Amino acid sequence: MIYPSNFEHKVGFDTVRTLLQERCLSAIGREEVELTVFSPVYDEVVRRLAETREMMDILMEESDAWPVSYYFDLREMLSRLRVEGTFPQESELFDLQRSLSTIRDLVQFFARRDETRYVALSACAEGTALFPEVLKRLDALLNPHGLLKDNASPALAQIRRDLFQVQGSISRTLHSILRKAQSEGFVEKDAAPSVRDGRLVIPVSPSFKRKLRGIVHDESATGKTVYIEPAEVVEANNRVRELQSDERREKIRILTEFANYIRPDLEELKEAYRVLGIFDFIRAKALFALDNGAIVPRIDNDCRVEWERAVHPLLQRTLKKVGKSIVPLDITLNEKQRILLISGPNAGGKSVCLKTVGLLQYMVQCGIPVSVSDASRFGIFDKLFIDIGDEQSIEDDLSTYSSHLLHMKHFIRNSNGKTLLLIDEFGTGTEPQIGGAIAEAVLHRLNTNGAFGVITTHYTNLKHFAETAEGIVNGAMLFDRHQLQPLYKLQIGIPGSSFAIEIARKIGLSEEVIAEASEKAGSAHVDLDKYVQDILRDKHYWENKRQQIRQKEKRLEELTARYETDQSEMKAQRKEVLNKAKAEAQQLLSEANATIENTIRRIKEAQAEREATRGARQEFEEFRTRLDEKPKHEKQPKEKHKPKPEKQHKKPEQPKQEPIKAGDRVKLAGHDSIGDVIEVDGNNVTVAFGNLKSTVKANRLERVSRNKEKEIVRQKGALGSDSDEVLRQRKLNFKQDIDVRGMRGDEALQAVQYFIDDALMMGVERVRILHGTGTGILRQLIRQYLGTIPGVRHFADEHVQLGGAGITVVDL
Template structure:
């Protein structure tokens, strides 16, 4: 949503402003804090995806460097405005400018150096380039405390030397007066102080006419006068005049530096903007970590039906206390765009509506959402909400009039690309008329294909949702054993008010309850009982589905992680091949140069016959060597080409068949090195030719020839696996060194591609110690924070280097 599109009243109702307020607490400086205040949801799918991906990159960076922050940065754009207007920037402001530019330079260099790992963050700082020489010039002019240096100009250095001389003369004259015995009875205290910018001495008031002087001040009691002896007036004047000259020269220097900044105002503003944008990305990352959020998948509106996708797993309202919030699942089937939620008034319908709305607003703002992996959302052009009675309070209208005024406004703007959330549709008036009006509004939204979530207690709306294509009932679960709501949303089943049960829990007299139960129609009671049974069965199914979804999500995350790590290995392999090819080409060029040199020597030199024959022999030898190198290059290039073009290249970690062993048993491919491979068969590790490998379902084309009798079978090398995980919880930083280093050695020898180190969360000291050891180990290629399913911050994954 562009800022001019967003419905401010609705996002305020949903609590979006409070989310931004909490996000702003993670700002490093004011410019990024303002970005949080002004943040509004986007409406372009690709932009939303990139913003979410930037947040993900920042979280990955924080997982390996949780102390990363932009400290010491200041939004100095007001100072640039002063410069553009021809004013003069104060010296202290230059200190802040230099510190901010230095921070921008350092973080830019750091991210560009890791552009392969953090491409989106590197892109963000690409234009964050401080003007050349700017930081150095400020440092040559101003100290870190904000004082202009003597070396800023020759004139300033000269004036300050004169000031030192004048100051010395003035103090010397005043000290001689204080030491003079003739004046000792007059002196109140033998000190030199300042009043009105002049150096004075304190005398007793009764002696004011006995010492020729100028009175500048007196004590509160009137017993002490602070006077400037006439003998020091000229010295004070000279000192003061030099101070004025110094002030003028400092102003001139600062103004000259200000004009220098004004010439670079645009690139300097760009530095602040990019720095604020980068810090804003890290703010989103830190907030996501704090609320245990995930990156949702952004999916387009469904083709054909043009309907949105809303799939939330265990979504949690981000503003409720974590210990109180109850996660909800909202997985609407394809083709459904209207959800009618029913159930008891205290059951959590309003919170569910707000949770759905906030999840969408947060995702479209580049914020990760507090839900489980696998959650997916479409991008809406706007979100409208009529929840609570805020509108009636603002407009001094009745509850019904306030709601209806807001709903009319919403329906005028709502489209098939917007989302409408309405709480207690049709309430606040006569039940019969309210139900009829609510049904008509619901049918209008369904007819116009306006995606909506509606909470109600009217039975007519349940029937409408059941009978209308594109609509579905939902309910808030009620625990029949405890007679309390569970606050869980159940899609597909209408709810019941449970008014009698709630009244019983609240303590209504049994006699009244019995009378009410006799009044309720038997058909209604039996239908409610049937709904209760359906709800019970649905809860059992929900739990089973939830377990299956979590298992599937975990498996999918593991698959993606393996694919990413395999891709890294493939890229590294290709890089090594290319480097080898380039080195071989360089050697070949050197050989050709040597041949040319020998030919020139052969033609031009007048040499004895033996020397000529020796040269000819050298040429032939070099040509033979050249042919060998060219043949090797050809083979390498052909292998590289086949590796890149082959439909199914072998990848480290996959299952393979080893034909040379005459067995159909599957082994794990643990390493690839040119034409050689290493496979793991249980506890046995074998080195064999790649040509002996086949994919599990691959035909045995190009069968491997029988091994000659003289050829030895591959000799197995036993390297037992130490296991995928090492648990170091309960140890301190010194105790983990030996077992961790041994574990890394064993894992490397066993050919394991990665390992997990469990250190727990705690204070973070053990995590820091473990990661320091891992980062300094030559056996470790890179480290990452564990996935949520693996233990999150309590686990570090180390990717090991191959042989």
């Protein structure tokens, strides 16, 4: 329920409605904007907002795929065809063909995408009739220019053939007569045949009109030229007229027959156009939201206003035009503080605050995104009431104050716990003392009803009442006392001051007048205003201090957490190092014992032969040398080195592996396929695996000896032939084009990676990637990836006639 009837105008929604209509593509969409209304139903509000959010995603990510042409409104034509014997015009038939194609494209847009992607919009399109047979029939009737084809019917084809022949004969005869008349001087040399009343004629000077036998049809405005139809072509022109009449009758017959064909489907067709209008409206809402930086906020199925950085969209647009920025609004209404009583100086932003609350709440319940922060939460109200501005009526003999009282009467009778009240300058319009008393009594009743609201006032008694009444909270529009200018910031929890004395002093009112006014107001009132200002100043100071303390506490918590994390890591690292050291020491001890025992055994077995003993001692000395050198290499403090495998201590040091060169036999690490190295370019190695060539990194290859190769061949057995057959089949079935249009960036990139890998493995020399133009983000991501692949020699746009920037051609 909205009260009064001009609620939209008072909060500015009528302007929002106009801005939405400007973004529509069709009259149907503009009509949907006009029909949109505030909804108190939670599920409906959530559905409307979900539709708009999904459309915002489409406009940001897939705008090039969304159809935006031919949003025609043909409902009036369809209604006209209900009457038997009526028929559409050719232009209307053309509009029907194109708009039905647009409706089909809209519905198929969702059918081609994952069913979980656009749930709300898919539900909106679900069940829409597409009329493929009607489109097929229209395609058969109309040419690309929207005119009936010659073969729309056999009779029309014959009529147009006859007409072409007769007109050709007339043209030849007329040009022959014209050339003869020009040669005899009856007609100007530059004269040419023209048409008068649908008949071909020759322009002749009036002095020679009797020289040319025929019928005079017209003369120029100056009287210097007459238009004569030669007698030789009169009958032929008559035949043209007859054929043209026959053509019109046949076209009407065809159009009437088509009208009879679609007449049973007229209601379904009109419903399809309504769906077209709904999508146009949703798109307009999404565009409006994107233009204003709006979001779809969290919606709760209760009554609340918990907003952060809320912005009035119309005021933001106005300030932006003059280079100014808007001050966002933070406001909270909940069960504990349902009514906010705002006080403060005039022109300090109280009314703007009230209108912002009214407009944003109304927009949300109409399914339109709003400009707030992500942390904001909106509730759902059943009733929105407003009392703002001067509504005196001469016709109804109502003063401003009387109209306010009528509104208050309505508010008291109809408000409840699901009502949001917006009241500006509460209690004004009559004698202040009694006006303040009535306002306090009304506020008490509204509070008793459990209503929510934002109320602005200057009355001191209402500020006092708000301090003691449960459910009501004071709020102040802040004011800079030093600069004597409003800050347009709302502070909840304290009453505001009118700053009347300071403002009077700033504009130059004499000190005598100010002093006299202060004396008449009374020192208690002036002092109270001063105390309120001092409280505001002190509160602002301590709020800043508290914020600083919070920031320091947060920083201290971060440092403490980091310290504890570092300490835990150091303990774990120390434990790991100690464990490694113990393990290595144990390993060294075991090796030492084994070496000593082996040396003794060899000396005994050699029966103390000098050469054998000398060799055993030399090996033992080499082992001791390795033990002495080992700690030097492992003295890196607290670095995470993996311990060497045990077998490295049991075998002599391995010689450094030579780099891979052309002609080597190699295999991919973790695979059994063996190939020949063809070329080495730095870290990139070109290898031939059978008939397939591939470029891989050198660190992914292992040199294969002849014995190792024989062992791999034995292990593979018959499997090798099967693998070759699989690769052959994959190469035969490989397609050199991939279409990633409509995919998200990560999906498209993964598909392209697999595609390029397969192409390299198959030995394909050129492939094409269809990504569309759009915003260019998908194209940029794909090309950045292609630039990192060594196997890609070159990539560029396709030829402009074959797709241009929407397709990337890759040479491998």
